Amino acid sequence: MEIHQLRTYVTVAREGHLTRASELLNLSQPALSAHIKSLEDELGVILFERTPKGMKLTPPGQLLLNQAENALSAFTGMFTQAKILKNEVSGTVKIGTFGDGLALKIGEFLPLMASCYPNLSLHLKQGISGVIVKGIKNRELDSGYVLGSYEDGEIAAIHLKYVRLYVTAPIAWKETIEEAGWFEIAEIPWIVTPPSCAIIEIANKLNQNNKVKPNRLDELDHQSFLRSLVAAGVGLSILPEDHAVAAELAGKVVLWRQLDCETALSFLYLREREDEPAIKAMILANRQVWGVKA
Numbered sequence: 001m002e003i004h005q006l007r008t009y010v011t012v013a014r015e016g017h018l019t020r021a022s023e024l025l026n027l028s029q030p031a032l033s034a035h036i037k038s039l040e041d042e043l044g045v046i047l048f049e050r051t052p053k054g055m056k057l058t059p060p061g062q063l064l065l066n067q068a069e070n071a072l073s074a075f076t077g078m079f080t081q082a083k084i085l086k087n088e089v090s091g092t093v094k095i096g097t098f099g100d101g102l103a104l105k106i107g108e109f110l111p112l113m114a115s116c117y118p119n120l121s122l123h124l125k126q127g128i129s130g131v132i133v134k135g136i137k138n139r140e141l142d143s144g145y146v147l148g149s150y151e152d153g154e155i156a157a158i159h160l161k162y163v164r165l166y167v168t169a170p171i172a173w174k175e176t177i178e179e180a181g182w183f184e185i186a187e188i189p190w191i192v193t194p195p196s197c198a199i200i201e202i203a204n205k206l207n208q209n210n211k212v213k214p215n216r217l218d219e220l221d222h223q224s225f226l227r228s229l230v231a232a233g234v235g236l237s238i239l240p241e242d243h244a245v246a247a248e249l250a251g252k253v254v255l256w257r258q259l260d261c262e263t264a265l266s267f268l269y270l271r272e273r274e275d276e277p278a279i280k281a282m283i284l285a286n287r288q289v290w291g292v293k294a
Contacts, residue, residue, distance in 0.1 A: 001042055006072045008035035009047060013065050017054035089277045090119035096132030096144025097124050103163070103242040103265070104145050108289045117281050136268055143269040143282055147240065150266070156274060157266040158283065160290045165263060166244040167256035168230050168237055174254045185256060189235035 012021045018029045025032070040047050047061035057065065097104055106124070113122055125132075125141060133150045135141035151157040167185060169177045176184075230237050231252035238259075239247075247253040267286045273279050286292065 001039065003072070003075055005035045005039040005042075006068050006075075008032050009039055009068050010065070010072055012036065012048065012055050013057055013061065013068075015054075016056070089117045089281050091278060092121040092123060093142040093278050093282065094123045094125055094135075094140070095282070096127050096135055096141045096146070098126065098128060098132070098145065098147070099240070099243065103240065105289050109285055112285050112289060113281065116285070117278075120278060120281065133268065136270060139270075142273075143267065143279065145265065145267055147263050147265060149264055150268060154270060154272075155268050156271045157264075157268050158286060158292060160265045160267060160286065160292060162262045163265050164241040165238050165259065165261045166241060167259045168239045168244045168247065168253045169256060170230060170232070170234075171252060171254050177254050177256050180256065181258070185236065191229055191235040191237045 008021070008025065008027075011025055012018060012032065015021045015024065018032055022029045022032055036048060043064070045060040045064070046058050047064070048055045049058055050056075097106065101107070101124075110122065113120065125135070125144075127135065127144075129146035129148055129150070132141060132144035132146050133155065136144055137154055145160075147163060149157070167177075169188070173188070176188075180188075229235065230239075231247060236256075244253070244255055248255050267282075269279050269282070274283070
């Protein structure tokens with residue numbers, strides 16, 4: 001089945017006449033007749049019957065028309081979108097990120113964007129999840145990566161993966177941590193994050209569920225700082241798996257493995273902006289990098 005056959009089928013069905021369809025498609029009537037005949041042979045059904053007034057859809061032709069229109073629309077839309085994204089995406093976009101970028105696959109995302117959309121400039125802005133969401137809503141940011149679930153009426157989210165979380169402690173506390181329960185963990189000094197961070201929201205829920213109140217020590221808003229202070233023996237913290245496991249393998253921290261918790265890693269943008277070429281470009285690139293289907 002060829003796309004020109006579908007185009008002829010749909011146009012003749014809409015116009016009801018070969019002459020008008022011929023003018024619209026800039027093809028001869030014999031060529032249109034040949035398209036229809038080939039399509040009918042391939043499908044094994046008669047799509048049209050000739051009448052004194054023109055071309056009339058048969059019952060099978062009427063039933064198949066909607067699917068033909070959808071297929072033609074999808075095909076046309078794909079090429080139209082590719083043209084827009086390839087040749088007309090320009091300007092600057094600001095993307096909110098957190099952590100060191102490795103877990104966000106920034107090293108794959110940026111080269112793909114540069115290759116496909118050379119006229120689009122990307123600026124990365126470090127922050128914590130709540131601040132990134134606020135930046136997207138007030139348009140200081142065009143999009144962003146966050147931990148946690150922030151999808152609402154204004155914000156759209158592409159779920160990229162689930163991230164496991166670990167309570168992380170200084171290596172010197174190994175024996176204490178391995179035998180500790182929730183009440184003992186709560187008594188140890190904690191390095192916590194600001195209320196706008198997804199980690200502290202998750203930690204608060206876990207503590208509420210286990211009916212404990214953590215011994216808070218200080219607030220920090222950057223995972224790398226959290227990891228370094230934990231390693232230095234300052235206190236406990238909850239960290240995403242990539243940060244926690246890397247520090248454990250380096251012999252700097254110990255993980256409290258009684259925590260059974262994970263959260264979503266998502267790519268966010270404003271719903272009302274999803275048809276903008278730059279936003280579409282970032283959505284397509286993230287879906288490709290992360291293997292996420294539409």
